[in-house]
Amino acid sequence: MGKPSDVTTGGSKSTSPDGVSLHTNPGEGYRDRYRDDEDAPQLQADDLPPSYGAAILGPSDDPPPAPPLIxxxxxxxxxxxKARYYVDRRLExxxxxxxxxxxxxxxxxxxYLRLLGTHTQTTRDSKGKSERNTVTDFDVSVELTPYLYSDAQYRKSWTRLRTVExxxxxxRGTVFAGHAPGSGLGAARDIEGxxxxxxxxxxxxxxxYxxxxxxxxxxxxxxxxxGFDEAGVVYRLRRLVNDTNYRGNLRVELVVRNEVVECxxxxxxxxxxxxxxxWWLVVLSLMFVFTWPYLxxxxxxxxxxxxxxxxSVVADDGSKHYVSISEDQWYNLWAxxxxxxxxxxRQAMLDQADLRRAEEPEPPLSTGHAGVDGAVGLFRAGINAMNEVNRHLGWGGDC
Incomplete structure (x- = not known):
């Protein structure tokens, strides 16, 4: 019995019947797409796909999947x-x-790739009693969804829908996971025959069902x-943050939302x-001790x-082909x-505006008032000086 949240009303090369390509272009092979180059080029902010804050709409070469009858x-x-749960008799x-x-x-x-940095801060009250609090130094995320499309504007991708082997x-209609009946050694011999x-x-x-x-x-x-090298990208991001001489607790992880649909x-x-x-009644009355195992x-x-x-996908000849960009290109773009x-x-989800600000120098501020302009310039200089000191002496440690 999971905890409910806010209620809202509301290709692959396989040709098997259950391995259906939903968005791959007809006639477009892996060799015609991006390849894994040894020297990944540096991408610029202007080369990005469009923003994904809203749903992607547009025509497609492939017919869309058939909608439900009702x-x-x-x-x-x-x-x-963002998991969705359906309870409806029509799905029978x-x-x-x-x-x-x-x-x-x-x-x-x-x-999402999320970078979270925290440290522990110890404070004492007027009576000398110490208290330890966790302070968030930064919480930065970058979404990878745009790079799952070969052409995001027209929703072209290499996705496929398959059933388990x-x-x-x-x-398979059970409580515990297991192999299909007859999929052991005897089945392997039958496959050969x-x-x-x-x-x-x-x-x-x-x-x-x-x-x-x-x-x-x-x-x-x-x-x-x-087809995403999670371990390699996480290692490079950890090294990127450690190079700033950060001394707090760093967590770099791949978080996936919109992953589950249950009927x-x-x-x-x-x-x-x-x-x-x-749900709250069951939790507060401690009945979850019985109800959750029962369910x-x-x-x-x-x-x-x-x-x-x-x-990315691996072709029959062992070469690796990317849907849009490689992990090296992504890192060079966002690092x-x-x-x-x-x-x-910062504690935010980064977007294209952050990419452009990182590539462009800070624009001069001119308000027409010499005193205000001088104060802002002095403030910027102080921030830059603090960042450079942090790089050399370390920052974010427990205190």
């Missing part, structure tokens, strides 16, 4: 993770469920960014688990569908803006 609003959307129809899943898979995940651990059963398609999984008589059941979609069967229990006042063990889950949004935001101790 528009089904989600019951709730988590304010933090396998055709409507399949169309809803395909429509949701056309929306990308929202990955028989050898993959997943929940060509007698092994093919994995179920999305339509087959939707029919299995609809045919289940489980009292509580859930069909889930996971959106994932693949529950229509019943009172399914709606109660997303009702705010019931976890009672709910049969189908976590068998994945929408993969590649950052200066991130470093400047860290030194300024």
């Amino acid at each position: 528009e089904i609003p989600y019951l709730i959307e988590d304010a933090n993770t 129809d396998p055709l409507r469920l399949e169309r809803l899943i395909r429509a949701e898979a056309a929306t990308p995940p929202r990955p 028989n050898s993959e651990r997943a929940k 060509g007698d092994a059963d093919a994995k179920p398609t999305l339509r087959e999984w939707c029919h299995r 609809a045919a289940s008589h489980a009292g509580l059941k859930c069909f889930a979609l996971r959106r994932r960014m693949v 529950y069967n229509e019943c009172r229990t399914s709606r109660w688990r997303f009702t705010v006042w019931i 976890w063990l009672r709910t049969k889950r189908w976590e068998v569908v994945v929408a993969e949004w590649p950052f 200066r803006a991130i470093c400047k935001a860290v030194l300024e101790k």
Whole structure:
């Protein structure tokens, strides 16, 4: 029973039936796209895709995924993770469920690289009692969603919708994750002989979900960014911040929002688990000790569908091809803006304006009043001097 939040009313080269390319250009091969160059060029702010604060609209070469026969609003959307939860009797129809899943898979995940720096500050009150508080030095994030599109204006990407392999651990109408029946050593021998059963398609999984008589059941979609060298980028960002002589606690992580879509069967229990006042009642009365294990063990889950949004793909010859830019190009593009935001101790999501400010010198301020202009110039000089001192002597340590 998860904690509810604000309620809102509301390509791959695979040609298998369950590996459907949603946005890839017809006839466009991997060799015609960006390649992994040894010397990644330095990108400028003007080379960026358009801002993603709003939804991307425009024509596409491919027909959009078929919408549900009846528009089904989600019951709730988590304010933090942007996960969507559906509870609707109409989703017991396998055709409507399949169309809803395909429509949701056309929306990308929202990955962010977050840099958080904190330190511990110890204070003493008038009675000499010490108190330790955590102080946030900076909290900077950069979104990676624009780089999942080969042409963001027309929503062209290499995404594909697939079902889990028989050898993959997943929940297939069960409580615990596991392999598909018969996917062990004997199945491997059958594959060599060509007698092994093919994995179920999305339509087959939707029919299995609809045919289940489980009292509580859930069909889930996971959106994932693949082909991104997370470890390499995190290492370079940590080194970038450490080069500023930062001595606090640094955390660099990849955070993914808009990742989960879950469809529950229509019943009172399914709606109660997303009702705010019931959630608080269960928590405050300590009944969660019994209700959460009950819901976890009672709910049969189908976590068998994945929408993969590649950052890069590896071709058959071993070469790596990027949807838009490589990790090196991304770092060369954002490193200066991130470093400047860290030194300024900002807590914000960086955008194109930050890229331009990092590349351009600070414009002179002219108010027409000599005294005001001199004071502002002196203030800027003081800030720059403090940043340089921090670089040499260190900053952000516990105190």
